Amino acid sequence: MNGIAQYLVVVALLLVAASATAAALARDPVTQSTLLAMLGIALAVLFTVLQAPDVALSQLAVGTAVTPLLILLTVRKVRRGTGDGADGKRGESTDPDTPSRDARGRRR
């Protein structure tokens, strides 16, 4: 590897380091998930310039789309106010009276 590819690798590495540091320093989960998505893109670029397109595709799909989405949905659920009450009550519902199929059946 020489010439311009070398500089691309350096730029991609710096991008990864910068976005990862920003994600680690952020305190708000919503900001964190956005920064995590940017870290995912930076890693995808790095994997691409290192000639690993398969890994880059996985990283792009999981690290940039799915993980931040799951974090955002979790944050939304928590902010709706489940916090204290639901956790304890969720524990009680492990008996077989409330199978998930029942809940799902009613949903349709």
Next chain:
Amino acid sequence: MSRRLRTCLFLAAAVVLAAFYAAACTGLPHFAGLVHPYGTRAVAAAFRQRTANVISSINFDQRAFDTLGEESILFAAVLGAIVLLRRARDEREAAPAPGRVMPSTRLFGTVMLPITLLTGFYIVAHGQLSPGGGFQGGVILATGLHLAYIAADYRALERIRPLASLDVADALAAGAFAALGFVGIAKGAAYLQNVLPLGTFGQLSSGGLVPVINAAVGVEVGSGIVVLIAHFIDQAVEIESPSTQDGQRPDDASGADGGNR
């Protein structure tokens, strides 16, 4: 243990680890070199098995047993999330009111949804030939489907998302991977050994067992991720906990109640 002692213990361990790690790194093949002991062997084996995408050959042929473990991890993770996120007895569902969608967002979603799904199918189908494969294509299919949620509302997503069938498809595809391994045993070879006809190098049907396992993984990952996200969205949008029923639900910054983001 005091904080100071813990810090000292960590620093001592970190120094030892750093020293051994640095020493080990000097024995690695050079960065981005032309020759690599494993790379060379893997490429040769992939050519022998007439699989153009060496990574797929490693994942679904040379190291298929490892991949079986990874797929099982994903399956178990989705299953665990579903069990944890199921609706509890004292929770109730509220039909989310559809939110207003900007016309540009609606247009973007309408145009991109079929393109993204087509891209996902392409990447799954060409896993044995070009970069990508069942896992990558499956995730693209699963996330692409949710453009319907961004462009329209939750009900539109529920209409194009047959959750019950996807549940079954996830389990069947995960089982199919394990079952496909017995093809090798039936032909008198090892479990998961690539014994199917290898075909012509570079053709869609090449690689023997690779495209078959690849397709099973695509179905498993695609339906698994859709089911996973579905339960997360249900929790975030539809299911109400007893502590936050009616009236006292805080209107957070994202606006309308879940019809859209």
